[in-house]
Amino acid sequence: MRLELEKRAEHSTAMALLSPVIALALTLVSGAILFAALGENPAEALYVFFIEPLTASWSLQELVVKATPLILIGVGLAVCYLSNTWNIGGEGQFTAGALAGSVLPILFPDFQTPFTLPLMLLMGIAGGMAWAAIPAFLKVRFGTNEILTSLMLVYIALLLLDWLVRGPWRDPDGYNFPESRIFSDAASLPALADGRMHVGAIFALIAVAALAVVLMKSLKGFEIRVLGQAPRAGRFAGFSQNKMVWFAFLLSGGLAGLAGISEVSGSINQLTPVISPGYGFTAIIVAFLGRLNPIGILFSGLLLALSYLGGEAAQVALGISDKTTRVFQGMLLFYVLACDTLILYRIRLGGPAATGKGA
Amino acid sequence: MGAFEAILLTVITAATPLLLAAIGELVVERSGVLNLGVEGMMILGAVMGFAAAQATGSPYVGVLCAMLAGMVLALLFGFLTIHLVANQVATGLALTLLGLGLAGMIGEAFVGRPGVKLQAIEIPVLSDLPVVGRALFGQDLVVYVSLALVAAVSYVLFRTRAGLIIRAVGDNHGSAHALGVSVRKVRYLAVLFGGACAGLAGGYLSLAYTPQWVEGMTAGRGWIALALVVFATWRPLRVLAGAYLFGAVGILQFHAQAHGVGVPSQLLAALPYAATIAVLVIISRNRILTRINTPACLGKPFVPDR
Numbered sequence: 001m002r003l004e005l006e007k008r009a010e011h012s013t014a015m016a017l018l019s020p021v022i023a024l025a026l027t028l029v030s031g032a033i034l035f036a037a038l039g040e041n042p043a044e045a046l047y048v049f050f051i052e053p054l055t056a057s058w059s060l061q062e063l064v065v066k067a068t069p070l071i072l073i074g075v076g077l078a079v080c081y082l083s084n085t086w087n088i089g090g091e092g093q094f095t096a097g098a099l100a101g102s103v104l105p106i107l108f109p110d111f112q113t114p115f116t117l118p119l120m121l122l123m124g125i126a127g128g129m130a131w132a133a134i135p136a137f138l139k140v141r142f143g144t145n146e147i148l149t150s151l152m153l154v155y156i157a158l159l160l161l162d163w164l165v166r167g168p169w170r171d172p173d174g175y176n177f178p179e180s181r182i183f184s185d186a187a188s189l190p191a192l193a194d195g196r197m198h199v200g201a202i203f204a205l206i207a208v209a210a211l212a213v214v215l216m217k218s219l220k221g222f223e224i225r226v227l228g229q230a231p232r233a234g235r236f237a238g239f240s241q242n243k244m245v246w247f248a249f250l251l252s253g254g255l256a257g258l259a260g261i262s263e264v265s266g267s268i269n270q271l272t273p274v275i276s277p278g279y280g281f282t283a284i285i286v287a288f289l290g291r292l293n294p295i296g297i298l299f300s301g302l303l304l305a306l307s308y309l310g311g312e313a314a315q316v317a318l319g320i321s322d323k324t325t326r327v328f329q330g331m332l333l334f335y336v337l338a339c340d341t342l343i344l345y346r347i348r349l350g351g352p353a354a355t356g357k358g359a
Numbered sequence: 360m361g362a363f364e365a366i367l368l369t370v371i372t373a374a375t376p377l378l379l380a381a382i383g384e385l386v387v388e389r390s391g392v393l394n395l396g397v398e399g400m401m402i403l404g405a406v407m408g409f410a411a412a413q414a415t416g417s418p419y420v421g422v423l424c425a426m427l428a429g430m431v432l433a434l435l436f437g438f439l440t441i442h443l444v445a446n447q448v449a450t451g452l453a454l455t456l457l458g459l460g461l462a463g464m465i466g467e468a469f470v471g472r473p474g475v476k477l478q479a480i481e482i483p484v485l486s487d488l489p490v491v492g493r494a495l496f497g498q499d500l501v502v503y504v505s506l507a508l509v510a511a512v513s514y515v516l517f518r519t520r521a522g523l524i525i526r527a528v529g530d531n532h533g534s535a536h537a538l539g540v541s542v543r544k545v546r547y548l549a550v551l552f553g554g555a556c557a558g559l560a561g562g563y564l565s566l567a568y569t570p571q572w573v574e575g576m577t578a579g580r581g582w583i584a585l586a587l588v589v590f591a592t593w594r595p596l597r598v599l600a601g602a603y604l605f606g607a608v609g610i611l612q613f614h615a616q617a618h619g620v621g622v623p624s625q626l627l628a629a630l631p632y633a634a635t636i637a638v639l640v641i642i643s644r645n646r647i648l649t650r651i652n653t654p655a656c657l658g659k660p661f662v663p664d665r
Contacts, residue, residue: 143643148589
């Protein structure tokens with residue numbers, strides 16, 4: 001059997017909407033097979049993984065808490081990928097933001113004023129931006145590949161966090177545990193309801209709305225797309241590719257930094273050696289599953305947050321490794337990318353007779 | 360064994376996984392495909408190699424399974440990027456995430472278990488040479504294979520017709536297609552070769568470098584291998600030099616710690632990553648050198664027209 005692609009005359013709008021849905025369906029089918037292979041009842045396992053977390057109010061709140069960083073980082077990455085800038089270091093910028101924002105509550109614990117929290121947030125944003133500025137600068141100044149530099153900086157940021165919480169920032173009254181001191185109330189993001197949900201969720205919503213307007217209604221959005229899809233045309237239009245690299249990195253880094261300080265001051269309330277279950281990497285999947293569209297990312301962020309909760313639930317209820325979460329996430333991105341082909345191409349299966357000499 | 364000999368031995372052991380993964384990726388990129396999934400193929404190779412060696416007691420079966428695991432993931436990548444013309448950067452990232460996830464899941468049963476170690480094969484006479492004998496001629500099979508691969512890739516790419524075809528496909532897939540070369544077939548073979556090499560590199564980690572399974576044990580080596588290819592400007596012998604340089608940087612931390620150097624261990628652990636950024640900057644400053652060596656069709660999709 002031979003598989004050939006035939007270019008569609010124009011984008012298939014139906015497929016653009018359908019492809020994430022098909023990808024999700026394929027992921028669920030593969031998941032059922034995976035669970036069966038692990039000796040579980042697939043229907044029960046899928047229920048525990050994807051439905052049960054939606055049935056209790058505490059877990060719905062947890063869903064929002066986990067979706068918050070995913071959405072904040074994801075919308076920033078979407079701007080990068082739309083403009084053909086490959087920032088894959090969201091995890092590092094998240095960590096840098098968390099570290100920069102934590103300077104006040106850890107080193108100046110007595111500084112408790114109404115300005116503390118806003119200052120922390122600003123420092124968090126600045127920290128993420130600074131970390132993202134490194135690959136942006138190297139790309140613009142020397143043409144260094146930003147994929148590799150932004151990724152290397154993830155490892156460096158994680159080691160910096162590890163050193164700080166085990167060394168200079170360790171809580172002096174913490175019985176030698178590798179943890180910072182706990183943030184004061186003045187340095188903690190307020191809860192939204194009676195539970196774990198915090199104000200960070202509102203930041204995520206604002207980011208989604210703002211970027212939706214920028215991308216769909218503004219000249220900047222047009223510039224991002226043109227430089228991403230046709231850099232030569234963009235140059236003729238007077239758009240600067242270098243400025244776009246700076247814009248995309250600083251924006252996504254700032255948002256990742258905001259996600260980092262929001263997570264630390266709203267959810268964990270101190271620094272520990274591990275502050276993220278890979279939000280920065282999962283946000284890449286969120287961005288693509290959401291079709292690089294802020295509104296789409298809102299939904300895909302919630303969905304991938306669900307995969308984290310599902311993994312925890314499956315571990316508790318069925319004894320399945322919570323590592324299955326990452327398998328699900330990886331499969332999902334694979335299927336999304338495969339299904340996106342359907343938007344531009346029609347797939348034809350058949351013998352070589354119809355197509356003449358094949359590949 | 361003298362101190363210098365011991366250091367040389369560990370440098371070679373640390374460099375071998377980088378060398379294997381990078382030489383495989385070099386061929387892939389020479390054919391015009393950018394596979395960013397090296398880290399994922401590598402770690403799946405590491406866990407599958409470990410598992411197979413445990414099950415059979417033979418590290419060589421482990422090595423073969425590691426290569427096979429890398430090739431399976433590579434085939435997936437090939438199908439998406441070569442057949443479905445999916446974005447290569449995004450698909451490579453997906454491969455890394457999937458490989459890390461699968462390896463973590465499969466490997467859970469093996470955490471803390473003692474592994475099976477690849478035995479050294481001492482070459483008679485040569486291994487008795489002073490200073491370099493043990494380090495160069497008393498290594499395990501995979502080290503010899505890695506060095507042979509560099510020679511073979513260098514020869515095939517630049518001295519044979521097959522190599523000419525690979526480079527033609529990477530530099531101008533349209534012309535290669537017009538001349539009757541099957542662009543897709545060449546790229547599939549290159550991607551599979553890259554997968555086997557990355558899998559082998561992973562297997563070497565869990566069967567020789569540290570014969571055990573540790574979650575996330577590749578620790579970014581797949582990404583460093585990708586950087587090495589750029590650093591080497593797509594030249595096999597420069598990959599060899601780069602891999603040994605990075606092997607040396609990588610083991611610096613162990614020797615520094617053993618000698619009680621008063622620097623935080625995290626700073627030493629960060630060295631290979633910082634060094635990677637540094638060499639990428641140094642090499643990219645020379646834009647001409649990069650431009651004349653970069654395969655012109657690197658990362659560009661190819662749909663045969665007719």
